[in-house]
Amino acid sequence: MTIRRTTLGGHTHEFASLSDLLAKATPARSGDVLAGIAAESQAQRVAAQLVLADVPLATFLTEQVVGYDEDDVTRLVLDTHDPLAFAPVAALTVGEFRDWLLARAAERDETAISSLARGLTPEMVAAVSKLMRTADLVAVARRTRVVTGFRSTLGLPGRMASRLQPNHPTDDPVGVTASILDGLLHGSGDAVIGINPATDSPAQTVALLELVDAVIGRYEIPTQSCVLAHVTTTLRALEAGAPVDLVFASIAGTQAGNRGFGITLDQLAEARAGALALGRGTVGRQVTYFETGQGSALSADAHRGVDGRAVDQQTLECRAYAVARHFDPLLVNTVVGFIGPEYLYDGKQVVRAGLEDHFCGKLLGLPMGVDVCYTNHTDVDGDDTDALLLLLGAAGCAFVIAVPGSDDVMLHYQSLSFTDVLTARSVLDLRPAPEFEAWLARMDLLDDTGRVRDLAPDSVPARALLAAARP
Amino acid sequence: MTDHDREEVATSAPEGDPWAVLRRATRARVALGRAGDGLPTARELEFRAAHAAARDAVHTALDADRVRAALTAAGVGLDVLEVHSAAPDRTTYLQRPDLGRRLAPGTELPAGEHDLALVVADGLSPRAVHEHAAGTVAAVLERLPGWSVAPVVLAHQGRVALGDPVGQALGAAIVVVLVGERPGLSSADSLGLYLTHGPRPGRADSERNCISNVRPPHGLGYAQAADTLVALLQASRQLGASGVVLKDEGTALGS
Structure with a gap:
């Protein structure tokens, strides 16, 4: 030493x-x-x-x-x-x-x-x-370029995509569909339509996968779905022949941390191979999605290294990116403000951590996104998330997470809203993923300048999409 | 505007609004409308009001006198003791969960021999404790004739695991911690109940059983929560354990 x-x-x-x-x-x-x-x-x-x-x-x-x-x-x-x-x-x-x-x-x-x-x-x-x-x-x-693809291409210059996160406390199909349609009408969902299931059961996961697959299929949306179930559950869904686009896992920067998440590197490889074999991508073959966040190893008491010395949470976060990198991901994001004030106390710490995570992930070769978010016991509000979002937009962030009205009614935290994504794109002249942008135009959801139109609910394009709620 | 109000707006949407059926299926803030690329003022302020309520719930101080009065009014005849965790203030409490799990140095509690101890801790929502702790305690005690129950302990800046040293000091076979849960945007007053058999410092979370979202009329009612808790208490006493092992047994109880 x-x-x-x-x-x-x-x-x-x-x-x-x-x-x-x-x-x-x-x-x-x-x-x-x-x-x-x-x-x-x-x-x-x-x-x-x-x-x-x-x-x-x-x-x-x-x-x-x-x-x-x-x-x-x-x-x-x-x-x-x-x-x-x-x-x-x-x-x-x-x-x-x-x-x-x-x-x-x-x-x-x-x-x-x-x-x-x-x-x-x-x-x-x-x-x-x-x-x-x-x-x-x-x-x-x-100036760090990482481009990935499945049905949409992510990470191109001048573009910022979003994950549409239509969570529902009981996975109610109509409730989930409502949030999906709201997001699509706002031009969100080009990174992925990704649901955190309320219960981690194979049957529920398959049902949600089929629901999103049906929406994507009905309107031929150039995006991908993901149900963020445990990787062992996704393996079961694959066995059952479910329409799995992406394999998801929460990962940490130490073996002990990953054990805390109940995952091994072998399982991740197996699930990735299963999704790859389905060949469901059109513009690319990246089939994994990972979430991380500073503090996850510490919260699992898995933050020690050589001689039992504690390692700082930001270094451990970067080590999680090495795990992600190995599995050639389509998407990686840090869930920066989710973990609570004992890890990131206030807006200043969350903004700093979000920018660090994005920078480090990209430099290591990851298609990096950020869940710009906070819980109610952290000293963070919409002013802080606006600042982080605009900085990330300037930094060339591949995607952000968006939920209806910033309010995730299942996980009980606040992320960005669909309108936040519109604002960032407008202020910084950023556009959706190219395939998705072309789809928005085909659906008559864009005006002549390429901006997402503010449509009345009974307008023709809105009605066309909302019909999906009555299959 | 509260969530309840939002639902009323949703159900009174005009016939032919394609969103009417969708809004009924979710509490998510869908179809809020736009002002340019942002939210309309009314929707923006509605969101801020909900966030403010949640923030205030976290930072409200636990009013011990109010909880004592509510316990008395609910017919709880047990003595009430007060303790502080090792976290001296809210700012420290939020950043140092380890301190919220330990008693302040020099804390003394009367040693005894009890079947059960009840600890009421402010947690992340003192408001939940103010509004729901007394009703829950009364409903639980009504259902436990013949059980010897230690004095109720009110804990300032307490986390769930503070019940371990408290229960041990009191000589309780089982401790139940009633704690204010992290406020959500539409649920700033949710109380959680955590049962631990054989309380002592170092118990793992997997050795506890939890009943969440006690919050009538929107969440679980006192009687319903007490029924479930008492079933768990009886099973725990019989099994001599709590946590994952009890949950597995619990499926046979239908709880």
Whole structure:
């Protein structure tokens, strides 16, 4: 274990391990305080950032925060590391890497940034993000290109898609359909129509899959469905011959964290192979969808690494992205404000974490989206979510989550509304996924300027869609 | 405007509105209309009112006198004790769940030998405790003739697991924690009941049984919640355990 130290303002700061250094260098958040690893003063935080800036990127290939022998995520990261992709930045320190990224972003050299992905490890990306400010995170993510496809193409420049999330407390088919139609009429749903089922039963999952498949089929909507059941439930649905477009899992950045979610890497591979075999995609073959969020490992007491030392929640979040990356996902999103104030306390922490997650995910090669959201015991409101949404739009976020009127009546939290998506697209000149945009035009839902029309409920295009509620 | 009001608006929609049937099938905020690309003012303010109610429910202080008076009025004759968790204030409580699970240093409780202890904790909605704790406690006690029940403990800045040290100190075989649940936009006053057999610090959540959403008239009523809880209490006493193992047995109870 290397002890690293620096002197700042006449005071010497020592960092006992790489995980200690990463934790102390992290911008303030309640979860690291809860874990007992946060910086104890502002000066100590900056001292850690100074030391971290001088750590060579290559150090992260030889010095681990979570041990290789104990953890299959670490093994996955190191065993699949691509030295050729790493070569352009292999000689840089973390601080020099920040400068390199900002320079390439300013030159709009998307290829240079985007082709690093397989050469970067989660810890490298977490480290550089800790040295970056909000605008740095936006500027570099904007020039990082990750494009994926199934029935719609996601991640293209100038586009922002949305997941339409039509949750219902009892999975009532008409209730779910109502929310789907409301979202479609607002131009949402191009990333996925994705339902969190109220109960995780195979029968319920199959019923919901068939419901969404029927809507998509009836109107030939170029999008995909997903029922966010446990992966073992999705495996059962696949066996039953259900119309599965995407396989979903919540994932964490440690093997213990994934055990807490009841998943293994082998199960994910099996489910992915099952969905791929169905061949249901048209423009692409990416068939997995993952959700993550800072604090999930800590909440499962699965946040420890080498010598039992706690690892900061943002570094662990990046390790979850390495899991996602391995399964060639169509969609990945952080559920940034869902977990509660003991991990991210207020709007400032949630906005920062959302931008970090988006930046780090993209840099690692993920089609990154964000569930811009909050619970009622967190100090966050619509002003904070507006700010994060607009920053993410500027940063080239692939997709966001949207629910009717911001109110998820099943999970009891607030996400973005369909109108929030319209506002962000309008303010930042962003458009839906191209296939979905063409469909909106075919359905007469767009005006001459390409804007989603504000339709009266009894207008012809609205009535045409609403007919789906009476099959 | 409350959720209840929204439903009335929905059902009184004019004939021929294609949304009428859809609105009846969900409490989701569908078809709110638009002002440009945003929400119309009335819908925006309706949402803010619901969020404000939920936020205020979290940050209301537990009014112990009010709960004592409500217990007396409901005919509960047990002594009432008050404790504080190790979280000194709301801000700390929200960020340090570990402190909300421990008693404040120096807390003393009368040791005894009881079948049951009832802990009423503010949790994330003191409002739920103000409105529903007394009615629930009275309904539970009515159904437990012959059980020795410890003094009711009112806990400030308490989480569910605070029942473990409290139940242990009181010498209770089973502890039930009545706790204010995290407020939703349309449910700021929901009370949860958590049963733990053999309370002691370190019990896992999988060793507890939960009844959620006690919130008449919109959620579970007191009698209904008490019936379910008493069935669980009797099964737990018989089995000498609680949690997942009891839930499995519970299917035979129809609970």
